[in-house]
Amino acid sequence: MIDKKFLTADFRELPYWWDKAPLTPESVNELPASADVAVVGSGFSGLMAALTLARAGKSVVVIDSENCGYGASRRNAGFLGRTLKRSHEWLCKEKGESYGDAVYAELNSALHLVEDIVDSEGITCYRNTCGRFIGANSIAHYRLLEKELARNRAVLGSDFEMIPRSEQHREIQTDVYFGGAVIPDLGSIHPGLYHDGLVKRAREAGVVFISQTKVKSIGKSGEFRQLETTRGSIKARDVVVGTNGYSAELMPWLQRRVIPFTGYMIATEELPAGKVEELLPNRRTYLETVMNINFIRPAPDANRILFGGMTGRNVPGPMDLAGDLRKLLLTILPGLGDDLALSHAWSGKCGGTFDFMPHIGVQDGIHYAVGYNFAGVPMGTYFGVKMAQKILGMKEGYSVFETQAFPTMPLYRGNPWFVPLTMKMFDVKDRWISFAG
Ligand SMILES: Cc1cc2nc3c(=O)[nH]c(=O)nc-3n(C[C@H](O)[C@H](O)[C@H](O)COP(=O)(O)OP(=O)(O)OC[C@H]3O[C@@H](n4cnc5c(N)ncnc54)[C@H](O)[C@@H]3O)c2cc1C
Structure with a gap:
């Protein structure tokens, strides 16, 4: 819990992004009897599938149990990267070089796809190639980071600059890290405005959005699929499911493979002019070398700092962690001052997997x-397009991420009780790396 004196008068327990990109109920609330494609979930995955299919001439209905954009797509930190928990080196060793290369090539394509879409669609969402600073949590982590990035530069051609601890303040005003690295070509967006822009383009392309309608089951009716919803049924030739961390009992097969876990974020009050630049001189995105990361970024549209961490904690709501997150942020950036107030706190659900890999299929x-x-x-943006291409019978719909089995665990039925424990184990492992290194 957080002391009320650390909340602004207009504090909201809602994503910061919703100030500029609020969720709005759809005006069309009647479920069509049929469509070429029914899409379950209105996040980036479902939305990009819908937009691509509609532009190819298909009739598409997007159904969401909440208002459009309710999921993680309008709740995230807006970091744009080639992020994967598995390193290129690990993938090459364990699964073969061509697999590792193909995975990293697709991560790169996904990053550039977002950049291209934002630019070509003219979506105003503060897209910025701001670069990313990765803070090393120990000397051993710094060495490992340097080794991995040097290898990636040699093999994948991706650029970076190591920042020793003595020079760290030119990147971030903290002494918490043991130096770090800058990856210059990564970026950021305002995810709410990006999502909102995609919804507008999808509507223009003829996509019908049905909100506050839960899809309860997907059955078969001849060559069609029959979706039963809380607003009646709809027939569709093809169905796309893009429910990620919000996946529940709709597809038990998926439920046994997706591990929902919660991410938490806070936004600071409006800071004095120049404060953000004093603390984060290059206005990049910032994260850490450990598995259980803290992440920081400047708000793109105000003098505020957005912060996330304590991922995977199992608490009733974001207010239960807002006080701890504030303290954690002040540990990293003490220059924010002890009287720092928060204007927003929120959470969202992510989708993990047992092999730490995204899956499409x-x-x-x-x-x-x-x-x-x-x-x-x-x-999500990239896989949305891939799913659409697959439905359209295009060879571009192929992804290397569909080639590996999607693992589950015996007895796992979608209850992620072990996530907080797993995060603790990651902490122990990271401490061990620091100690042993
Ligand atoms: C706090 C936080 C920070 C993050 N930061 C980043 C970041 O900086 N960069 C990054 O790349 N990623 C980040 N992520 C992850 C990213 O936001 C998600 O991976 C992505 O948005 C998932 O998009 P999606 O379309 O697959 O699912 P979502 O956007 O989660 O949408 C799923 C939708 O499915 C709907 N739904 C579920 N079941 C049903 C049903 N039965 N019937 C109808 N509708 C249903 C839900 O209501 C929801 O709207 C973050 C996530 C969180 C939570």
Whole structure:
């Protein structure tokens, strides 16, 4: 819990992004009897599938159990990267070089796809190639980071600059890190405005959005699929499921493979002019080398700092962690001052997987894409397009991410009780790396 004196008068327990991109109920509330394609979930995955299909001439209905954009797509931090929990080196060793290369090539394509879409569609969402600073949590982490990035530069051609601890203040006003690295070509967006822009383009292309309508089941009726919803039923030739961290009992096969976990964020009050630049001189995105990361960024549209961490904690709501997150932020950036107040606190659900990899595929004739493990802004956008291309019978619909089995665990039925424990184990592992290194 947080002391009320640390909340602004207009504090909202809502995503910061919703100030500029609020969720609005749809005016069309009647479920059409049929469509070429029914899409479940209105986040980046479902939306990009819908937009691509509608532009190819298909009739498309997007159904969401809440208002359009309710999920993680309008709740995330807006980091644009080539983020994967598995390193290129690990993938090459364990799964073969061509697989590792193909995975990293697709991560790169996903990043550039978002950049291209934002620019070519003219979506105003503060897209910015601001670069990313990765803070090393120990000397050993710094060495490992340098080794991995040097290898990636040699093999993948991706650029970076190591920042020793003595020079760290030119990147971030903290002494918490043991130096770090800058990846110059990564970026950021305002995810709410990006999502909002995509919804507008989809509407213009003829996509029908049905909100506050839960899809309860997907059955078969001849060559069609029959979706039963809380607003009646709809027939569709193809179905796309893009429910990621919000996946529940709709597709039990998926439920047994997706691990929902919660991410938490806060926004600071409006800071004095120049404060953000004093603390984060290059206005990049900032994260850490450990698995259980804290992440920081300047708000793109105000003198505020947005901060996330304590991922995977199992608490009733974001207010239960707002006080701890504030303290954590002040530990990293003490220059914010002890009287710092927060204006927003929120949470959202991510989709993890047992192999830490995103997955795309077709199960029982239903197209799905899930498991972005905190990197769904580029990957959700990208997989949305891939699912559409697959439905359209295009060879471009192929993805290397569909080639590996989607693992589950015995007895796992979608209850992620072990997530807080797993995060603790990651903490222990990271401390061990620091100690042993
Ligand atoms: C706090 C936080 C920070 C993050 N930061 C980043 C970041 O900086 N960069 C990054 O790349 N990624 C980040 N992510 C991850 C990213 O936001 C997600 O991976 C991505 O938005 C997933 O998009 P999606 O379309 O697959 O699912 P979502 O956007 O989560 O949408 C799923 C939708 O499905 C709907 N739904 C579920 N079941 C049903 C049903 N039965 N019937 C109808 N509708 C249903 C839900 O209501 C929801 O709207 C973050 C996530 C969180 C929570």
